Amino acid sequence: MKKVKTGKKTTALSTRAVAAQVILQVLDQGKSLSALLPEVQTQIKAQDLPLLQEICFGICRVLPRLEQIIRKLVDKSLKGKTRIAHCLLLVGLYQLLYTRVPAHAAVDEAVNATKALKVESFRSLINAVLRRFLREQETVLAEVDKHWQTLHPEWLVNQFKAAYSNWREIVEANNQKPPMWLRVNQRHCTTENYQQLLAQHDIESFKADNPQALRLAQAVAVSNLPNFDSGWVTVQDLHAQWSALLLEPQDNDLILDACAAPGGKTTHILECAPNARVVALDVEESRLKRVHENLARMKQTAQVICADAAHPDDWLKQINVESAVGFDRILLDAPCSATGVIRRHPDIKWLRQEADIAPLVELQAKILTALWEKLKPNGVLLYATCSLLPYENSLQIQRFLQQTPNAELMLLPFQTDKSAVGFQFVPSPLGGDGFYYAKLRKTEILK
Numbered sequence: 001m002k003k004v005k006t007g008k009k010t011t012a013l014s015t016r017a018v019a020a021q022v023i024l025q026v027l028d029q030g031k032s033l034s035a036l037l038p039e040v041q042t043q044i045k046a047q048d049l050p051l052l053q054e055i056c057f058g059i060c061r062v063l064p065r066l067e068q069i070i071r072k073l074v075d076k077s078l079k080g081k082t083r084i085a086h087c088l089l090l091v092g093l094y095q096l097l098y099t100r101v102p103a104h105a106a107v108d109e110a111v112n113a114t115k116a117l118k119v120e121s122f123r124s125l126i127n128a129v130l131r132r133f134l135r136e137q138e139t140v141l142a143e144v145d146k147h148w149q150t151l152h153p154e155w156l157v158n159q160f161k162a163a164y165s166n167w168r169e170i171v172e173a174n175n176q177k178p179p180m181w182l183r184v185n186q187r188h189c190t191t192e193n194y195q196q197l198l199a200q201h202d203i204e205s206f207k208a209d210n211p212q213a214l215r216l217a218q219a220v221a222v223s224n225l226p227n228f229d230s231g232w233v234t235v236q237d238l239h240a241q242w243s244a245l246l247l248e249p250q251d252n253d254l255i256l257d258a259c260a261a262p263g264g265k266t267t268h269i270l271e272c273a274p275n276a277r278v279v280a281l282d283v284e285e286s287r288l289k290r291v292h293e294n295l296a297r298m299k300q301t302a303q304v305i306c307a308d309a310a311h312p313d314d315w316l317k318q319i320n321v322e323s324a325v326g327f328d329r330i331l332l333d334a335p336c337s338a339t340g341v342i343r344r345h346p347d348i349k350w351l352r353q354e355a356d357i358a359p360l361v362e363l364q365a366k367i368l369t370a371l372w373e374k375l376k377p378n379g380v381l382l383y384a385t386c387s388l389l390p391y392e393n394s395l396q397i398q399r400f401l402q403q404t405p406n407a408e409l410m411l412l413p414f415q416t417d418k419s420a421v422g423f424q425f426v427p428s429p430l431g432g433d434g435f436y437y438a439k440l441r442k443t444e445i446l447k
C-alpha cells in the first residue's frame, strides 16, 4: 500500500482517497479507468479493490445526476486545486445513493480522506454537504429526478437520436451494468456440457442465439470458472463472439487479425481452425502482452507482431508473406469510438469527444483500404467495430463499396433486411454490446 507523507505522520491512502484521485484523472486529464485502475490497485488492500471499482465505474455511469446534486448543495463550485474535494463529494454521494456502505461510514471515510489528499481545509465542507444530503435527500432527489436523464453527453445523444428510433432504449441499456458472457471452447466441451459443469459449481447460466455463448446470472471471478486456466472458456461479450463465426476460418488459411489486442478474437479464430496460420497484429506494444497471455492460456500459437495495419508493406516481409500472395481472410476489428461498449466502459461517455469521430473514421478507411490490397482474390475481410455510429459502420462500408469495384458485400446469417449494409447490433440489458459487422469478399474480376 502506498503511503502519503503528511507532516510528521505517514497516512495510508484510503480506498476513497484513491477513488477520488482516479475520478479526477478521468474527468480532468482524460485518462481511462482501464489504464488507471491497474496502476492504483497496489495502493489499496486487495479486498478493497471491488469497492474501488464499483465507486469509479459507478460515478462515471451516473455522473450528471451526482453533479446536479452537488450543484444543489454547494454554493461555490470547487475548481482548480480544490477539484479533488469535488471528487471526494462525488465518491461520498455515490456510496450514499448506490451502495450498501452504511451512511456514517461513507461520510466519515470521505471526510477522513481530506487529510491524505491534502485538502483538510475542506473537511467541514464535505461533512456538512454529505450530512445535508442525508437530511434533505427526498427533496433534493425529487427535483433532480423530475425529468428523465440520459446520463450521456448531449452530442452523443444527438448522434443516437439521428441514427436510431429506439435511441432511448440504447441510452438506458448503456446506463446499466452489463451481464457477464462466456464463450465455450468447443475443442474442450459443448456449450450444454459446460452449462452443466457450471451448475455443478452453483453458477447459473443461460444459453443465447449464439451457439457458443452462455450468460451468467451473476458475474463471478474467472478463478471460479471451472477449467478457465486450461482454456475451456473465455470471457467475451455475446455480440463480439460473432466475429470468428462470421469470418469462418478454415485450417491452412493464412489469416490476419489486424487489430488483435488483447486477443479475444484471435483465440476464437484458432478455436475454430486450430491449423490456420494466424498473424495477430496490433500497433500498441503494451497491449500485445495480453495477446501472448491469452494464447498461452488457450495453448495456441499465432505470429504476434507490433505494427501499423495501415502500412502493410512495412511488416509483410517480417511475417514472411509475399505482398503478391496475400491473406485468405482478414479480421479488421477496427479502432473505433467504442460507443457500443459504454455499459462496460462508462468513462467513454466523458473521455470521448465529438471531434474524435472524424479522425477515427479516416483511420478506419485508411486501414481498410490498405489491407484490402493484401487480401487474396476470393478472400474474405470481416470489418467489425464496437461502435454505434453509422459514420464508422454502414456509411464507412457504403463508401468503401462505392470506391472499390472488386469488393462485394456478403449477407450475414442473422440479417433480415437484405438491403442493409452490414449488421448493427445494439446493446440490450440481457443481450450483447453494440457491435457492427460487414463481411466483404474480393471478387476476382473487377466489376
Ligand SMILES: C[S@@+](CC[C@H](N)C(=O)[O-])C[C@H]1O[C@@H](n2cnc3c(N)ncnc32)[C@H](O)[C@@H]1O
Binding pocket: 258, 259, 260, 261, 262, 263, 264, 265, 266, 281, 282, 283, 284, 287, 307, 308, 309, 310, 333, 334, 335, 336, 367, 386
Ligand atoms: C477494438 S480493439 C481490438 C480488440 C481485439 N480485436 C479483441 O477482440 O480482443 C482495437 C485495437 O486496434 C489497435 N489499433 C489501433 N490503431 C491501429 C493500427 N493503425 N494498426 C494496428 N492496430 C491498431 C488498438 O491498439 C486496439 O488494440
